[in-house]
Amino acid sequence: MEIETHPHQPFIPSSIQILIVGSFPGKDQAQEGKWFYSAPRNQFWKIIEGVYEKHLTTTKEKQELFSSMGIGMADIILKAKRKNNTNLDQNLEIIEFNDIALSKILQQYPQIKVFFTSHFVEKHFKKLFPSFKNIACLPSPSPRFATMSLINKIARYKELLPMR
Template sequence: MNSELHPLEPFLPGNARILMLGSFPPKRIRWSMEFFYPNLQNDMWRIVGYLATGDKQHFLLPGGRRFDRGRIEAFCRERGIALYDTAVEVVRLKDNASDNFLQVVREVDLAALLARIPACRAIVTTGQKATDTLRALTGCDSPAVGESVAVHYAGRDLRLWRMPSSSRAYPRPVEWKAEFYRRVFAENGII
């Protein structure tokens, strides 16, 4: 099987206080925009919209068939949210983006990412595969969903937060998932 390289550059605003790490993007055929969490079947931008404005549809373009990359990027820059994934090279064992069928070939260079966002003090993983990959890199304990653990990595003290998957394959309402994100966003001045 052929491996796949990450198709996006890290999104690292200089003021980033949190770094959100997923596992790996879906295939491009599923994208509604050229940015992180591009699949309309993923609730990440509905969760963020709900927390920031009370409206799950806030980051959708009129018609609801595409996310509004411009508004999402502006929000993340303004609020200090960096985005990337824990894997930069994977093999898809099946023709989908399910964490269960992603084999990580090469992990992210976490120290290099953190060096570019010196104000970052929290890392948020958005699923179990991302959490497991990050734990292998840092040697930290596994936090429960919605909780955090202390991590000393690359010369700084951080909190690793484990969030529920934003994928609709994880069948919970946006509002339920958002309550887990609310705490980490509030504690880090995002909302």
């Protein structure tokens, strides 16, 4: 098992109000043109397209939308080894957390609201930042979270994300 390093810096627009924190990129996301949540089966961008009723095909379009909405993105893990060659969070051996970058973001934007893409991420965030309380957990965009339909995930995200 080789150690993988996160291929992306956190995305922090100047108007940030919300930070969405995920776990770690899928195994094919270091490729050119791939950005956060670009694993083929991950539903994140389908959910966001449903929330904002926009078709998002490029990284630039995604970044422009999130900048206009004050939404940033980062992941909780900086370095990991992948067990069983899968994208499942439970198959990640965490080598290093992304706590330095996250700490800087939380210090620079103390009023920020942090949303997690899974309870796995929430658990680790709470261990790293036990005093930070402006948090909530989104329904997981993973296709493995099949107890909630895509339509219901979109509805829940709509309740939580800014709609200006």
